[in-house]
Amino acid sequence: MEQLFTPEYIVSILLSGISLGGQLALIAIGYTMVYGILRLINFAHGDLFMVVGLMGIYVCAVLPTYAAIPIVILITMGLGFAIERAAYKPLRSAPRMSAMISAIGVSYLLQNTATYVTGGQPMTYPTIETLNRTINIMGTPTKLVVILTPALVLVLIVLLTQLINHTKIGMAMRAVSKDFETSRLMGIKINRVISTTFVIGSALAAVGAILYFTTYPAITPTSGSMPGLKAFVAAVFGGIGSIPGAVIGAFLIGICETIIKGLPSSWNVSVFSDAFTFALLIIILTCKPTGLFGEKATDKV
Numbered sequence: 001m002e003q004l005f006t007p008e009y010i011v012s013i014l015l016s017g018i019s020l021g022g023q024l025a026l027i028a029i030g031y032t033m034v035y036g037i038l039r040l041i042n043f044a045h046g047d048l049f050m051v052v053g054l055m056g057i058y059v060c061a062v063l064p065t066y067a068a069i070p071i072v073i074l075i076t077m078g079l080g081f082a083i084e085r086a087a088y089k090p091l092r093s094a095p096r097m098s099a100m101i102s103a104i105g106v107s108y109l110l111q112n113t114a115t116y117v118t119g120g121q122p123m124t125y126p127t128i129e130t131l132n133r134t135i136n137i138m139g140t141p142t143k144l145v146v147i148l149t150p151a152l153v154l155v156l157i158v159l160l161t162q163l164i165n166h167t168k169i170g171m172a173m174r175a176v177s178k179d180f181e182t183s184r185l186m187g188i189k190i191n192r193v194i195s196t197t198f199v200i201g202s203a204l205a206a207v208g209a210i211l212y213f214t215t216y217p218a219i220t221p222t223s224g225s226m227p228g229l230k231a232f233v234a235a236v237f238g239g240i241g242s243i244p245g246a247v248i249g250a251f252l253i254g255i256c257e258t259i260i261k262g263l264p265s266s267w268n269v270s271v272f273s274d275a276f277t278f279a280l281l282i283i284i285l286t287c288k289p290t291g292l293f294g295e296k297a298t299d300k301v
Helices: 007-038 045-060 065-091 096-118 144-166 168-178 180-185 190-215 225-238 243-261 270-287
Strands: 134-137 140-143
Touching: 007 045, 007 140, 007 144, 007 168, 007 190, 007 225, 007 243, 045 065, 045 096, 045 190, 045 225, 065 096, 065 190, 134 144, 140 144, 144 168, 144 190, 144 243, 168 180, 168 190, 180 190, 225 243, 225 270, 243 270
Parallel strands: none
Antiparallel strands: 134 140
């Protein structure tokens, strides 16, 4: 037990947990932004995350890494825009259940397409030399990606906050999230706002995928399912519709999961790391149904 909780062990666990939490946070923001405006759970978001990993493999095979990464992010933004226009825009006036079924359909379409392209075989994400460089933190060998992830997440969140609070499109997004119909009557271009939301969420998911698959390089057509679910749990945990809540929820889940996985194998508790995430969600929703930072909403009659 004394050897287990050494300073090096604690630093390693905390760094890995914060890194994983940051990667989940970038996905969770996409969920919470879309829900905040459309009241829609975009179940295809996790699979878009998986597609980013596969695109990284193929694009890096023909282009150097410094050129491939921006191209992958741009393609992902375009794909997010196309998904919104093809699968969600035609259902704008339909019941929410219709849009949710469409989201599930897009999810399976992306998975099946990935299976067709790869033959269902696991693929390995290319090594990004800079991110995989090893440095020492308090005597603990750590990959640079683990240190870079939380810093990059904080920078992106600050930029996103500035965009939402200090730009015209950000003001429109806040207005639409408060009252969809009134915003339409006030002349706000709803379709433009929604498309922008999907593009921003897709870009953040692309960055998260690059960081995640650098840490966990094995990719299959279902690789986005569990990270997507955990990011969704983080968004609900923090209060879906709240960006700070999604980020805090993701960091808490990442740290707790890493602690459980880091316990001695003789304890046989690492198999419950995923179950813990969902058990924690049940407990939080039982005590506070709106999540940690969610606001209680009332339906208008």
